[in-house]
Amino acid sequence: MKKVLIPFAVATFALLRLPLEAAEQDTLFYANPEASNITTGGDLYKGFTRKIPYERMIPPYGLQVTFDKTVHIIFPATIRYVDLGNERLIAGKAGEAENVLRVKSAEEFWEGETNMSVITDNGNFYTFNVKFAAEPEKLNIEMQDFTHDGSVVNRPNNSMEIYLKELNSESPRLIRLIMKSIHENNYRIIKHIGARGFGVQLLLKGVYSYNGMLFFHVELKNSSSVNYNIDYLSFNIIDKQLIKRTTIQETALKPVRAYNHVTAVGAKKTECIVLAIPVFTLMPEKVLRVDLHEKEGGRNFTFDVENADLVRAKEIKNFTIN
Numbered sequence: 452m453k454k455v456l457i458p459f460a461v462a463t464f465a466l467l468r469l470p471l472e473a474a475e476q477d478t479l480f481y482a483n484p485e486a487s488n489i490t491t492g493g494d495l496y497k498g499f500t501r502k503i504p505y506e507r508m509i510p511p512y513g514l515q516v517t518f519d520k521t522v523h524i525i526f527p528a529t530i531r532y533v534d535l536g537n538e539r540l541i542a543g544k545a546g547e548a549e550n551v552l553r554v555k556s557a558e559e560f561w562e563g564e565t566n567m568s569v570i571t572d573n574g575n576f577y578t579f580n581v582k583f584a585a586e587p588e589k590l591n592i593e594m595q596d597f598t599h600d601g602s603v604v605n606r607p608n609n610s611m612e613i614y615l616k617e618l619n620s621e622s623p624r625l626i627r628l629i630m631k632s633i634h635e636n637n638y639r640i641i642k643h644i645g646a647r648g649f650g651v652q653l654l655l656k657g658v659y660s661y662n663g664m665l666f667f668h669v670e671l672k673n674s675s676s677v678n679y680n681i682d683y684l685s686f687n688i689i690d691k692q693l694i695k696r697t698t699i700q701e702t703a704l705k706p707v708r709a710y711n712h713v714t715a716v717g718a719k720k721t722e723c724i725v726l727a728i729p730v731f732t733l734m735p736e737k738v739l740r741v742d743l744h745e746k747e748g749g750r751n752f753t754f755d756v757e758n759a760d761l762v763r764a765k766e767i768k769n770f771t772i773n
């Protein structure tokens with residue numbers, strides 16, 4: 452039996468059958484018929500493997516679906532991957548809502564159960580045992596666990612570390628803890644990079660590095676009496692001698708994670724944002740240009756970061772900044 456995994460689509464199964472003649476000629480591919488009558492309690496190979504202990508199992512959630520109604524599941528982070536146990540289930544993201552999964556039955560009635568697995572952007576793994584019900588007990592489900600804050604010492608027993616390629620195969624949970632630590636410590640280790648005007652000040656407070664990732668600690672201080680609504684904050688590699696910027700002359704860098712990514716800074720308020728970007732360095736003729744634009748306003752700010760500032764990034768070891 453071969454399982455085909457298709458994210459956000461119906462998973463299908465293909466049962467390969469050999470002709471009777473082939474089966475009679477080559478019996479090496481078939482297990483001992485007596486094995487089907489053996490109950491081993493998880494020891495499937497007669498002592499040649501270890502049983503999987505209960506504490507290694509991730510307990511599944513029970514989920515009911517039906518044909519005439521849609522079940523919506525709200526996850527605490529963006530959905531990255533979905534696997535459906537068989538063709539009886541249909542699932543997909545709910546429009547532009549990246550953290551909402553809609554699930555329903557593709558058939559009007561079926562017995563037994565199947566399963567569904569979901570991986571989210573914050574590194575969590577969720578598993579469900581799914582059954583058909585004419586009237587599901589729960590149609591709208593929130594998966595946020597308010598009794599656990601996601602820290603290493605306070606985690607739900609069904610969580611699982613998922614390592615993502617975009618984070619240099621690092622745990623999203625660890626990356627978030629690092630960014631949270633930078634934000635809460637709020638040190639200013641860079642004192643010469645920033646821009647100001649109109650009662651607003653944009654500062655680069657620090658650059659940190661950890662396992663192939665760079666973390667930019669940016670502060671926006673609004674001393675004016677008017678709220679500052681952020682349109683976008685961008686990172687682009689440009690030529691030092693660039694006079695007129697074009698999309699060809701710029702290389703855009705997209706942060707893969709952001710902590711406290713606010714969209715507005717109130718009057719007389721200060722906010723700090725921590726952004727994570729895969730590690731990079733600059734050629735001698737290049738600089739990193741950081742642009743902040745106000746939404747429907749003219750208070751726009753720009754500053755440049757040299758390669759010397761990047762290579763002097765503070766290395767993070769064991770959650771301490773050296």
